Amino acid sequence: MLKNILFSVTKNKCPKCHQGNIFVTNNVFNLRNFDKMHEKCSNCDLKFEKEPGFFYGAMFVSYALMAAWFVTTWCINILFLNLSTYTYLAFVLLTFVFLATITFRTSRIIWINFFTKFEGKLNKK
Numbered sequence: 677m678l679k680n681i682l683f684s685v686t687k688n689k690c691p692k693c694h695q696g697n698i699f700v701t702n703n704v705f706n707l708r709n710f711d712k713m714h715e716k717c718s719n720c721d722l723k724f725e726k727e728p729g730f731f732y733g734a735m736f737v738s739y740a741l742m743a744a745w746f747v748t749t750w751c752i753n754i755l756f757l758n759l760s761t762y763t764y765l766a767f768v769l770l771t772f773v774f775l776a777t778i779t780f781r782t783s784r785i786i787w788i789n790f791f792t793k794f795e796g797k798l799n800k801k
C-alpha cells in the first residue's frame with residue numbers, strides 16, 4: 677500500500693489505476709499551472725475532487741509534512757550545525773516558501789490516496 681502511495685505521489689498518477697495524471701503539469705515550479713488539476717482521470721474516469729471542499733483535508737496532510745520538515749531540520753541543526761536560532765528560523769521560513777508548491781501537490785495526492793484504493797493497471801474503458 678505504501679509503495680502504491682509513493683508511486684502515485686512521486687509520479688503524479690491516479691491512485692486507482694496509476695495511468696492518468698492528477699495535475700496538469702509535472703513541473704512543480706511552473707507557478708502559473710502547478711495547482712491545476714484534471715477533473716477526472718483520463719484513463720479510469722476517477723473523479724479527483726470527490727465533493728466540494730474535499731481538498732480542505734489536504735491542509736492537515738500539508739501541516740504534518742511541514743511539521744515533519746521542521747522537526748527534522750531542527751534535529752539536524754541541534755546535532756550537527758549549531759546555527760543560531762534566528763539563522764535557523766530564517767532558513768526554515770525560506771524553505772517553507774520554496775517547498776510550498778511541492779507540499780501543496782504532495783498533500784493533495786496523499787489525501788486522494790487515503791480515499792482511493794489501487795486496483796491495478798486498468799486498461800482504458
Ligand SMILES: [Zn+2]
Pocket residue numbers: 690691692693694695696717718719720721722
Ligand atoms: Zn485512473
